[in-house]
Amino acid sequence: MLGSLRTALFALTLACSGSTANAADFDKGLAAAQAGDFATALQEWRPLAEQGDADAQTSLGWMYRNGVGVLKDDAEAVRWYRLAAEQGYAGAQYILGFMYSNSEGVLEDNAEAVRWYRLAAEQGYADAQFNLGVMYRKGDGVLKDDAEAVRWYRLAAEQSNADAQSNLGFMHSNGEGVLKDDAEAVRWYRLAAEQGNAGAQSNLGFMYTKGEGVRKDDAEAVRWYRLAAEQGYADAQYNLAVMYRKGEGVLKDAALAHMWLNISSANGKEAAGELRDFIEKNMTREQIAEATQLARSCMESNYQDCG
Template sequence: MNLIKSACLAVALSATTAFVAVAQDYESGLQAFEKEDYLTALQEWRPLAEEGNVEAQYYLGIIFDNGYGVEQDYKEAAHWYEKAANQGDAYAQYNLGVMFEHGEGVQQNYSRAVELYRSAADQGDAQAQNNLGWLHQNGRGVPQDYAEAVKWYRKAAEQGDTYAYTNLGFMYQQGYGVPQDDAEALNWYRTAAEQGDARAQTNLGFMYQQGDGIPQDYALAHMWYNLASANGDERAADFRSNLAKQMTPEDISRAQSMATECLNSKYENCG
């Protein structure tokens, strides 16, 4: 009996020691990663990943996906994301879903992207919820279903996903899956715009230009187009140029000052 107990204790101690060693190797890799010493992180994590450590598998995917310290390799990234995703890691499922949606490192497959996004979305991943909404909105990998799109956008928005705010605004503006409601669209666009989302800023500018659900205001429209253009929405510069033809130099100057004030206040004072 004592021999059996001693043997069991030895096994338990051995397992505990191994667990501690794995944890230490993972933490060493994480510390190196945070210091941008990616090669050291890779050296620490690869053996763990090959042994099935899900966190190490996910981070190897990140390293190859972004080319951190190595040549960017989408195929290798997908390989490691797949391993982590198969163990239920929501972040890996989301990232692999993106790769299948866009055909990066894998053959483009919207149906597979839907599966992966849904798995991550069901675990509460807001980005996956938003992307799942987009695929339902556009009928990619699933039949087009506006109501289902709104459902997932709303779940993501409830978690503060800025892109979901913008997408919900669009659905209300167009009346897709919900009753058409300019006021509700404005609310969602403004929330996203004040967080710096360029597409929301452009759409908000357009609503001010047209007077949709709000008094027409060219200066505010110009201001939002200006901000959207600075944030990378190529449509906004054209909209701003066309709108400027209908404005006086004084109004344009005022709109530019408003845009500066909006930025300087970090979107706290935007007209």
């Protein structure tokens, strides 16, 4: 499964590019915001933003987009992000692209999103490079071009962007925009998986299950499926259930197989519900009740108590 557009988040600790002409005033606002005093942050940043300071403009955009210290107003957020973006501020360009992709404060316009992503991506902004790759992969705002998607994924992946690493692994695994190369797919999946990317963890588990790009190892497959499953990733939950059902890489356990299928189904995996109902035919009412309670405890504990 491919990752979709990376959500635009603005970290206050990364807001300042060092270009502000009034660094002391900006930093005063930043310190206030980090302390939760957004009224003072607004008081410090608005005059700077009105004077054309890109850091302050981007910070105001963040406040309006998230409704922090001000009423949430996506259109006003777009206005401030645009002012910073037009000065070449990569972070603002990236977020402005995301807002065009997702119709936040502006009408959805994928071509405009691509334009802003590209401006940020060409400055080396990894999240923009990833999102631009997604646009090329889907053909949103540009002609579909898997090779170009791979190019942008790779640039972001080489900056340790986990989503890009995961998607690059998928492209190598499926021979899309690049020669099929399972070993290379495993390499990129592993880099993303080790950063906690659930999709990559699930796909890496699948590569171990099939012995593609690595020596077949069911126990290692189970390990990666479990890490993704405990993040709520439905495909991994399904695959982990199959391993429990078959006793591959783990002791055979119908109750845990039922538990993970039930959870996967609840998280939207249609095939999981079908398989759960099938295996119930060979379970007693008491066993089904026990497995259902296991599933309930697992989900209610946010995957901390899963049998």
